Amino acid sequence: MAKYITRPNGTEDITPKNIHKWLTVEKIVRETAEKFGFSEIRVPTFETTELFQRSVGETTDVVQKEMYSVTAKETVFTLRPEGTAGTIRAMLQNGMLSEALPQKVFYILSCFRHERPQAGRLREFHQFGIEMAGSSSPYADAEVILLAKNVLDTCGLKNIILHINSIGCPECRAKYYDALKAYFANATDQLCETCLGRLERNPMRILDCKSPICQEIAKDAPLILDFLCEDCKAHFDTLQTALHDMNIEFSIDPHIVRGLDYYTKTVFEFISTDIGAQGTVCGGGRYDGLIEQLGGQKIPALGFGMGLERLILTMENQGCEFMESSHCNVYLAPMDDAARPVAMNLAAQLRDAGIRAEFDLANRTFKAQMKYADKLGTDYLIVLGSNELSEQSAQLKNMKTGQQRPIRLDAHFIEDYTEISLTDLFGSPESARR
């Protein structure tokens, strides 16, 4: 008890008891992404630190205080704090952006951020994400949102609110920043300390402050939407029309400010109120400048990240259904040492036929084997004693119904098993084949 080595703070073990939940969402996410024409990509868990500094942004909290970095052989590496940077880097490095555009990829990976853990926030967390590079169309924005929505719906989630906003291009944002700074300049004595710092670096974050005083002050602050240039405004309008056309409900939230520097124009979040303070299940947007910033051509792009822990948490709290875990199909119960090799051999035959088969490996008594098989939740059980071995025939017991049917142990073994299991499932093997 005293000297166990425990897992690092903020990490989680996913045990066999819970793995079905992960398999469920991973399946949904893969199938949905593929339906939308996205292909899976896998990138390294760590990258050179410079990649994140240049993409996520030198002044962001993520880069300034949340990265796990190590120096190895004089190079500084960092465990990825998010998926976009590495993915775009990989697309560039593998020449994918010189192929026909748009390029559409998705990934399932873990990210690392050194924050204080709390409900829905871990230091190692898992993300499903997609990136689409090479489309400036607002329909691409709609498509990406649609894909996220599709995943959430397929998971069975309810009460997930979509918030969207546009933070404009660098040109309109510059004008907006000036206006914001001018507005808050009158209230510098009342703003909280963190907001005072934000005023210089990123005044938009003040709009997001939870302090009631700051909220009160920010209530009448100018809105980014009033400062959008023609192009950004048209883009945002078309996106809204597209969402309406697809019957996607959303609300415009001028206070959404993404904490990663690369975002431009559209930003969005899917928020759940069922998992505590960290309610953002999915967040993303457009980052038209990022590829160029990383040394590529001027190619517009967009994507999102979806927190799988938060997704599963919401599903649990809403009572959503998960796939069943895989369970034992046939348990072979050897009654003595003579029967053990026979059990092993029969199990091998079953496995070759694609059936999950197990047999006693703990030298349990016969009765204990029955109990154990019951705990495994096996569909069928076969008792192998001296009688069975000498007659080359045993009983295949259906553990749900208790019914037993004879099964030959010779060359007809698999044939008999198939016959009986199909009859149990469909009434008769013939109707199964129809």
Next chain:
RNA sequence: GUGGGUAUAGCUUAGUCGGUUAAAGCGUCGGAUUGUGGUCCCGAAGACCAAGGGUUCGAUUCCCUUUACCCACCCCA
């Protein structure tokens, strides 16, 4: 980084106003007469009561420190 809370068997929790062998449920293992499970019944194993220090004749119970975990701020998925 800043707050608040919690720390007793594998899990979920009692409990000791400081006093000999720390309790229950679940789980695990085994039994309930000879080769058939699930319910019920019986039994067993399993905890130096997070760690270190202090007060005391005596601490798992009180005090301090540390650590871990949880929740919130912050930030974000």
